[in-house]
Structure formats: C-alpha cells, structure tokens
Amino acid sequence: xxxxxxxxxxxxxxxxxxxxxxxxxxxxxxxxxxxxxxxxxxxxxxxxxxxxxxxxxxxxxxxxxxxxxxxxxxxxxxxxxxxxxxxxxxxxxxxxxxxxxxxxxxxxxxxxxxxxxxxxxxxxxxxxxxxxxxxxxxxxxxxxxxxxxxxxxxxxxxxxxxxxxxxxxxxxxxxxxxxxxxxxxxxxxxxxxxxxxxxxxxxxxxxxxxxxxxxxxxxxxxxxxxxxxxxxxxxxxxxxxxxxxxxxxxxxxxxxxxxxxxxxxxxxxxxxxxxxxxxxxxxxxxxxxxxxxx
Amino acid sequence: xxxxxxxxxxxxxxxxxxxxxxxxxxxxxxxxxxxxxxxxxxxxxxxxxxxxxxxxxxxxxxxxxxxxxxxxxxxxxxxxxxxxxxxxxxxxxxxxxxxxxxxxxxxxxxxxxxxxxxxxxxxxxxxxxxxxxxxxxxxxxxxxxxxxxxxxxxxxxxxxxxxxxxxxxxxxxxxxxxxxxxxxxxxxxxxxxxxxxxxxxxxxxxxxxxxxxxxxxxxxxxxxxxxxxxxxxxxxxxxxxxxxxxxxxxxx
Amino acid sequence: xxxxxxxxxxxxxxxxxxxxxxxxxxxxxxxxxxxxxxxxxxxxxxxxxxxxxxxxxxxxxxxxxxxxxxxxxxxxxxxxxxxxxxxxxxxxxxxxxxxxxxxxxxxxxxxxxxxxxxxxxxxxxxxxxxxxxxxxxxxxxxxxxxxxxxxxxxxxxxxxxxxxxxxxxxxxxxxxxxxxxxxxxxxxxxxxxxxxxxxxxxxxxxxxxxxxxxxxxxxxxxxxxxxxxxxxxxxxxxxxxxxxxxxxxxxxxxxxxxxxxxxxxxxxxxxxxxxxxxxxxxxxxxxxxxxxxxxxxxxxxxxxxxxxxxxxxxxxxxxxxxxxxxxxxxxxxxxxxxxxxxxxxxxxxx
Numbered sequence: 028x029x030x031x032x033x034x035x036x037x038x039x040x041x042x043x044x045x046x047x048x049x050x051x052x053x054x055x056x057x058x059x060x061x062x063x064x065x066x067x068x069x070x071x072x073x074x075x076x077x078x079x080x081x082x083x084x085x086x087x088x089x090x091x092x093x094x095x096x097x098x099x100x101x102x103x104x105x106x107x108x109x110x111x112x113x114x115x116x117x118x119x120x121x122x123x124x125x126x127x128x129x130x131x132x133x134x135x136x137x138x139x140x141x142x143x144x145x146x147x148x149x150x151x152x153x154x155x156x157x158x159x160x161x162x163x164x165x166x167x168x169x170x171x172x173x174x175x176x177x178x179x180x181x182x183x184x185x186x187x188x189x190x191x192x193x194x195x196x197x198x199x200x201x202x203x204x205x206x207x208x209x210x211x212x213x214x215x216x217x218x219x220x221x222x223x224x225x226x227x228x229x230x231x232x233x234x235x236x237x238x239x240x241x242x243x244x245x246x247x248x249x250x251x252x253x254x255x256x257x258x259x260x261x262x263x264x265x266x267x268x269x270x271x272x273x274x275x276x277x278x279x280x281x282x283x284x285x286x287x288x289x290x291x292x293x294x295x296x297x298x299x300x301x302x303x304x305x306x307x308x309x310x311x312x313x314x315x316x317x318x319x320x321x
Numbered sequence: 322x323x324x325x326x327x328x329x330x331x332x333x334x335x336x337x338x339x340x341x342x343x344x345x346x347x348x349x350x351x352x353x354x355x356x357x358x359x360x361x362x363x364x365x366x367x368x369x370x371x372x373x374x375x376x377x378x379x380x381x382x383x384x385x386x387x388x389x390x391x392x393x394x395x396x397x398x399x400x401x402x403x404x405x406x407x408x409x410x411x412x413x414x415x416x417x418x419x420x421x422x423x424x425x426x427x428x429x430x431x432x433x434x435x436x437x438x439x440x441x442x443x444x445x446x447x448x449x450x451x452x453x454x455x456x457x458x459x460x461x462x463x464x465x466x467x468x469x470x471x472x473x474x475x476x477x478x479x480x481x482x483x484x485x486x487x488x489x490x491x492x493x494x495x496x497x498x499x500x501x502x503x504x505x506x507x508x509x510x511x512x513x514x515x516x517x518x519x520x521x522x523x524x525x526x527x528x529x530x531x532x533x534x535x536x537x538x539x540x541x542x543x544x545x546x547x548x549x550x551x552x553x554x555x556x557x558x559x560x561x562x563x564x565x566x567x568x569x570x571x572x573x
Numbered sequence: 574x575x576x577x578x579x580x581x582x583x584x585x586x587x588x589x590x591x592x593x594x595x596x597x598x599x600x601x602x603x604x605x606x607x608x609x610x611x612x613x614x615x616x617x618x619x620x621x622x623x624x625x626x627x628x629x630x631x632x633x634x635x636x637x638x639x640x641x642x643x644x645x646x647x648x649x650x651x652x653x654x655x656x657x658x659x660x661x662x663x664x665x666x667x668x669x670x671x672x673x674x675x676x677x678x679x680x681x682x683x684x685x686x687x688x689x690x691x692x693x694x695x696x697x698x699x700x701x702x703x704x705x706x707x708x709x710x711x712x713x714x715x716x717x718x719x720x721x722x723x724x725x726x727x728x729x730x731x732x733x734x735x736x737x738x739x740x741x742x743x744x745x746x747x748x749x750x751x752x753x754x755x756x757x758x759x760x761x762x763x764x765x766x767x768x769x770x771x772x773x774x775x776x777x778x779x780x781x782x783x784x785x786x787x788x789x790x791x792x793x794x795x796x797x798x799x800x801x802x803x804x805x806x807x808x809x810x811x812x813x814x815x816x817x818x819x820x821x822x823x824x825x826x827x828x829x830x831x832x833x834x835x836x837x838x839x840x841x842x843x844x845x846x847x848x849x850x851x852x853x854x855x856x857x858x859x860x861x862x863x864x865x866x867x868x869x870x871x872x873x874x875x876x877x878x879x880x881x882x883x884x885x886x887x888x889x890x891x892x893x894x895x896x897x898x899x900x901x902x903x904x905x906x907x908x909x910x911x912x913x914x915x916x917x918x919x920x921x922x923x
Contacts, residue, residue: 139881
C-alpha cells in the first residue's frame with residue numbers, strides 16, 4: 028500500500044512538472060528559445076496568491092485568477108521587452124543570456140519585496156481527500172485535484188492546437204517561421220499568444236506546487252522549472268503529449284528515489300536521467316528527429 | 322576510373338523520395354553542371370555526397386574509395402569540399418582566418434605546442450600564413466585579409482567561401498548555386514574565378530546552378546534532375562537541346 | 574596583423590602586472606586597509622574564472638551557467654589533498670601539487686559533462702551545467718570522509734558512521750565541509766595564476782586549434798564540411814575552460830579557513846555573477862573579462878549602501894547589455910545614428 032501512495036504522490040508531482048513543462052515546450056517549439064525565466068513565473072504566481080489570500084485575506088479563487096492574469100501579462104511583457112528585440116541576433120546565446128537575466132531579475136526583485144525568509148503558503152485546495160481500504164490508502168485532495176487539473180489542461184490544449192485557427196498558426200510557426208509569414212500568419216502575435224498561454228499555465232502550476240509543498244521563497248520556482256525542462260527533454264521537446272509523459276515519469280522517479288534511495292541525492296538522480304536521455308535519445312520519448320537544414 | 326562514381330543513390334524523407342536512383346560519373350578535371358527546376362533534389366544530392374544525409378540506397382566512390390557511409394568531416398578529409406547556397410562563412414573571423422581554418426588539417430602541430438607557442442608552432446604558423454596569403458591572392462582577396470568576413474561585399478563572400486574550400490586541398494569541389502543573388506557583372510567575374518580555379522588547381526568541379534548562361538558558358542557536361550530523378554545526362558549542348566529538358570524547364 | 578595580435582596580448586599582461594605593482598605599492602606604503610587587502614585574492618580568482626567562462630561563452634559559443642561548480646570541484650579536491658599532506662610535504666611542492674590535482678579533476682568533470690552534451694546543438698549545455706553546479710553542492714554536502722591508520726573512510730550519513738579510530742581525523746564533514754586547509758594562497762600567486770590563465774587562453778585563440786574552435790562557434794555546419802572535428806574542438810575548449818575554473822577553485826580553497834559547498838560561493842547566483850562579468854567585459858573579449866571582474870568585484874565593496882540592490886542591478890545590466898549589443902534592431906539604429914553623426918561632423922569641418 029505504501030508503494031501505491033508513493034506512486035500517486037509521484038503522479039501528483041509529475042502532473043505539476045507536466046504543466047510547467049507544457050509551457051516550456053510550447054515556447055521552445057514555437058519561439059525557438061529556452062525561456063529560462065519560466066520557472067520564476069511560477070514563483071511570481073505563488074507570491075500573488077500568497078499576497079491576496081494570506082496578507083489581504085482575500086478569496087482563493089480571486090487569488091488564483093489574479094495570479095493567472097498577472098503571470099500572463101508578465102509573460103507577454105517579458106517577451107516584448109526582453110526577447111523580441113533579440114530575435115534574429117547573430118548569436119543564439121544572446122536571447123538565452125537575456126532570459127537568464129530576466130530570471131535573475133525576478134528572483135532578486137522578489138527577494139527585495141518579500142525577503143529571503145520562507146513563507147508558509149496555505150493550500151488553495153481545502154478538500155481533505157479520499158481514503159480507501161479502511162484508511163490504509165489515503166489520497167490527499169491536493170493530489171487528486173493536481174492530477175485532474177493537468178489532465179484537463181492537456182485535453183484543452185490539444186483541442187486548442189488542433190481545432191482552432193490560432194492553434195494551427197502555432198503549429199505553422201513551429202514548423203517554419205518564414206513559410207508561416209508568407210502564408211499570412213502574424214508570427215509576432217502567435218509567439219505572444221504562446222508566451223501568454225505558457226505563463227498562465229505557470230501560474231496554475233504555482234498554485235498547485237505551493238499547495239502541495241507549502242513553502243514559498245524567491246527561489247521556489249527555479250528548481251521545479253529546471254526539472255520541468257528535464258521533463259520536456261525527456262518527453263521530446265516541442266511535443267505536448269511528450270511534456271505530459273516526461274513530467275509524469277520524472278515526478279514518479281523523483282518521489283521513488285527520494286523514498287527508496289536518498290533524499291539528498293534525488294536531484295542528482297533526476298539530472299542523471301537527463302544525461303542518459305541526451306546520450307541515448309536526445310530527441311526524447313515522443314520527439315521527432317530534427318533534420319538540419321543545410 | 323572516374324574521380325567520382327555515384328551509383329543508384331536514393332534517399333526518402335517520410336514518403337517523399339527526394340533523390341531516386343541517382344547515378345553520375347565525373348572524370349578528373351571535368352566541370353560538371355547539375356541543373357533542374359526548384360525542388361528537384363539538387364542540394365539533397367550535395368548533402369548526400371558530403372555525408373550530411375546518409376542515403377537509403379546506393380554507393381558513392383571518390384577516387385576508388387567508398388565514402389558512402391562516412392561522415393562530413395571524413396569526407397572532407399577524403400577530398401570533397403563544398404560551398405553553400407546560403408553563404409556560410411565564419412562571420413566573426415577575419416578573411417584570412419576563414420582560409421586558415423581550411424588549412425587546419427593540412428598543417429599541424431599539437432594542441433600543447435599551440436597553447437605554449439613552442440616547438441613547431443612558429444614554423445608551421447608561418448607556413449599557414451604564407452599558404453593562406455597565396456590563396457587569398459589567387460582569389461584577389463589579399464587586400465581584405467584583416468576584414469571581418471561578415472563585412473565583405475556579397476560577391477567577395479562567395480569568393481571567400483570558394484577560397485576556404487580550396488584551402489582543404491580537395492580533389493572535388495562542389496559549388497551550390499554560386500551565382501545566386503549576383504548581378505550580371507558579378508556573375509561574369511564568378512565565371513572567371515571558376516575558370517581560374519580549374520586552371521590554377523587543376524580542379525574537378527560539380528556545380529548546381531540556375532543561371533543557364535553560366536551553365537552553358539562553362540560546363541562541359543550536365544545532369545538534369547527532375548522530381549529527384551535523372552532526366553537527362555551528357556554533353557552540355559545535347560542536354561540543353563533535348564525536348565524533355567526544355568519541357569521540364571518551360572513547362573508544357 | 575600578427576604583430577598587432579602579439580601587441581594586444583602584451584597589453585593585457587601589462588595591465589595585470591601594472592595593477593599588481595600598484596596594489597603591492599599601496600600595501601607596502603600602508604595605504605590599503607586590511608579589509609581591502611583581504612579582497613585582493615578573491616578579486617583575482619574571480620578574474621581567473623571570468624577568463625575561463627569567456628573561453629566557453631565567447632570563444633566556443635556555448636553557455637555554461639555552472640562554472641562555479643568546476644571551481645567547487647577544484648576547491649574541494651585540492652583542499653582535501655592539502656589537508657591530508659599538510660604534515661608530510663613542504664608548502665611549495667604541496668601547493669603546486671594541489672594545483673595539479675584541482676585542475677585535473679575540474680578538467681575531468683568538464684570532460685565527463687561535455688561527452689553527452691557537446692555533440693548536441695542547442696541549449697542543453699546551459700541546463701546540464703546548471704544542474705551540475707547544483708548537484709555537486711548537494712553531493713559534497715552529503716559526504717563525510719575521514720582518515721585513520723586503516724585508510725580512508727567514507728559515509729553519506731554522518732561523521733559518526735565513519736567509525737574512525739581514536740586518532741583518526743575527519744577531513745570532509747558533510748555540510749561543514751573542510752576546515753583548516755593550509756592558507757597557501759596569496760596575492761602574488763593569484764596574479765601568477767591569472768597571468769598563466771591569460772597566457773593559455775590568448776595563445777590558444779591565436780593557434781590553429783583556437784581558430785577551429787571559433788569556426789565551430791561561427792558556423793558549425795560549415796566547419797564540419799571544412800573538415801573540422803566539431804565535437805572534438807568543443808570538448809577541448811570546454812575542458813580547458815573547466816580546468817581554469819578549477820585553478821580558481823584552488824586559489825579559493827587555500828584562501829579560506831572553512832570551506833563549505835555553500836550556494837553563496839558555488840551556486841547559481843555565483844555563476845550568474847561571473848556571467849555578468851563576461852557580458853559586461855564583452856563576450857569574446859578576454860581582457861574585458863578581467864577588467865570587468867575587478868571593477869564589479871570592487872564596486873559593491875566601495876558602494877556598500879547599494880548592496881541590497883546589487884543583484885537587481887546585475888540583472889538589469891545583463892538584460893540591457895545583451896539587447897544593446899546583440900539586438901539586430903538596436904545595432905541598426907546605432908549604425909544609422911553613427912552615420913548621421915559622422916555626416917554632421919564632416920559638414921562641420923567643410
């Protein structure tokens with residue numbers, strides 16, 4: 028039974044990674060850049076909810092909605108101000124370093140505003156959960172909600188991309204930006220929309236992450252952000268179902284290695300997996316082979 | 322024995338046979354043209370010859386040696402150098418260093434000698450310098466030796482790319498649309514450059530080109546590709562007079 | 574041109590030596606506070622690691638954001654060696670061997686990380702080095718290592734689990750790290766290490782291998798078809814860069830009484846700070862890295878009041894510098910403005 032509990036906890040953590048990884052993978056696939064600050068958008072979302080719910084004792088729903096709105100605006104603004112000017116720069120490192128700058132900026136801004144001390148975050152999910160087999164197997168409410176939310180997000184996102192005009196435009200820009208422009212697709216708008224969706228997802232992930240692990244600091248988003256990137260690579264970067272699978276696999280591995288091997292070394296194990304994936308199949312589980320254009 | 326022997330080369334991307342049953346024989350010293358409408362698979366042939374893509378079927382032999390499965394680096398060492406349709410220079414390096422990179426494998430000293438500037442470093446660097454200058458002179462780029470490659474005018478960038486390819490001392494030179502984007506004057510100058518390369522280095526050249534004037538002016542033999550397949554192969558005059566070829570170019 | 578390159582190199586060495594002499598004079602004449610004196614060695618090893626990172630970012634064109642991880646490797650391996658041999662070897666050969674060991678292990682780790690990552694294109698190196706920097710701290714914090722007459726004992730649990738004999742000594746004490754490493758670093762040795770790092774990197778750039786590395790940076794596809802072994806040259810540059818970072822680590826650990834794998838020294842933030850030095854000094858401009866490292870390291874010490882805002886300012890500097898130097902739009906505007914300015918100038922003279 029305890030193994031089952033760990034497995035479910037792994038699925039839950041994996042669902043959070045998956046939601047973050049979706050944002051990473053969409054931005055990577057469509058804007059062709061690694062948004063290093065993506066993890067910090069999560070942290071911003073958490074602080075928004077924390078401020079509204081705990082400090083101003085506001086309504087939880089309002090807090091979550093505000094977090095989604097503010098993170099979306101943050102994503103759009105960041106793209107416009109910091110990333111767009113560097114599109115087409117001579118060195119691909121330019122936008123990557125700028126993204127690191129943004130990440131660093133957000134972390135240190137949060138440090139100045141909220142301080143380095145760890146805030147205890149009260150869960151946005153009040154439901155205590157279910158209990159099976161006379162209490163031998165208890166599943167927390169936040170676990171169930173997290174898994175459910177991630178499934179809903181995946182389905183909605185897939186429908187959006189395959190059934191709407193905007194979604195099709197995203198696929199086209201991901202495939203060939205030049206050709207998409209010639210087909211009359213507004214590339215700038217499509218990329219902005221991608222950042223908006225990715226950042227909104229980061230806010231949702233933030234709410235779930237801090238509900239499951241209720242300690243909030245300026246660095247809350249950094250590690251989950253990096254791990255979600257590992258998940259995206261594991262699943263095949265650019266692939267939406269891949270991000271989901273990668274996230275779940277990574278979450279389960281992390282929880283199980285924390286439980287059965289060593290909690291201090293679990294991060295090392297997670298990154299060991301990244302190295303193995305890069306060695307064996309750099310395109311990930313669902314990624315397609317990238318043909319270099321010569 | 323021909324310098325380049327290609328037999329029944331094929332590659333498919335997904336369901337599309339980009340190059341299908343392609344064969345060609347190029348004799349030493351020949352200037353051979355590869356032509357065909359857009360999307361006929363010409364650049365794909367170049368990418369197959371240089372190991373960027375691996376063929377699904379077929380053989381490539383250079384000077385009797387099978388290079389079908391070799392990677393790009395090994396193929397260059399075996400003696401094939403190329404230029405690119407969209408110019409690919411080392412844009413942040415000066416003109417002379419672009420050529421020197423091409424000389425890397427021919428004039429060697431160990432990494433340690435390089436880092437400490439001892440041993441063969443001085444003498445070999447001197448050789449590299451002289452050799453690079455010799456090449457730049459041939460291509461009339463010696464006046465721009467210290468200019469960054471990205472700051473060269475377009476026509477000279479094309480020339481530099483050829484000079485860099487020649488620095489690797491190839492047996493076969495592949496030119497991918499060298500006249501693309503050039504005005505008639507520049508094209509004429511390019512034709513002179515190609516003639517010069519043949520004369521100075523006794524070079525065998527395979528070139529992809531759209532400019533019919535250039536092709537008919539300098540190529541001795543032609544292969545016409547259409548939808549990945551060889552449409553016609555032979556002496557330039559014959560090929561260009563062929564009704565099938567005219568149809569492929571001008572449509573019905 | 575050849576001479577100009579050599580001249581350029583000599584200017585760089587000259588600046589370092591001049592700065593060293595000025596500092597020494599200030600010390601000798603008693604014009605440098607002891608606080609400032611304590612900053613000289615750190616300032617120099619940060620210049621060393623900035624040179625190392627610029628080799629990776631500016632010359633090789635690959636982003637590493639875990640370079641402090643290599644510094645950490647160099648620091649711990651060399652400190653371990655010095656601690657163990659403190660009573661066996663005299664100072665000079667011991668410190669020399671400590672350098673050999675610190676550099677060798679940092680290079681080894683650089684090589685091991687490079688193998689899976691450097692054959693891929695894209696941004697993987699950034700993520701993997703970042704992960705490496707974080708992991709190496711976790712791992713070292715979990716290691717307990719002691720020595721007694723039976724040999725070396727290791728544990729991942731606690732110092733008690735080492736089961737040392739009464740006379741045994743704990744060398745690495747988990748999160749408390751290594752205490753009492755001999756204080757062998759000094760400003761002169763640090764400057765010598767900086768000069769040697771500069772010598773290696775600048776000489777490399779002006780050699781056939783250096784040109785090949787920069788060719789890979791500028792266009793790896795063209796480099797391959799020019800017969801350049803792209804992965805090999807990437808490995809070479811990255812390994813050398815890690816090795817130099819390791820040398821900075823040796824200086825670090827022999828300048829501090831209590832060496833811990835703390836975030837403040839080896840974490841993400843520290844690595845970003847080095848990146849700021851490199852970006853501000855100019856990507857690919859080795860001399861610039863040294864100058865930027867020295868100024869930026871000293872600046873916050875001189876402007877203590879701004880300390881809270883320092884990181885924030887670094888972040889803004891990073892973003893603004895990148896956009897100013899690399900944005901195609903901004904470059905265009907700058908060129909136009911410059912052209913207009915020149916035109917205006919020539920009007921004035923005629």
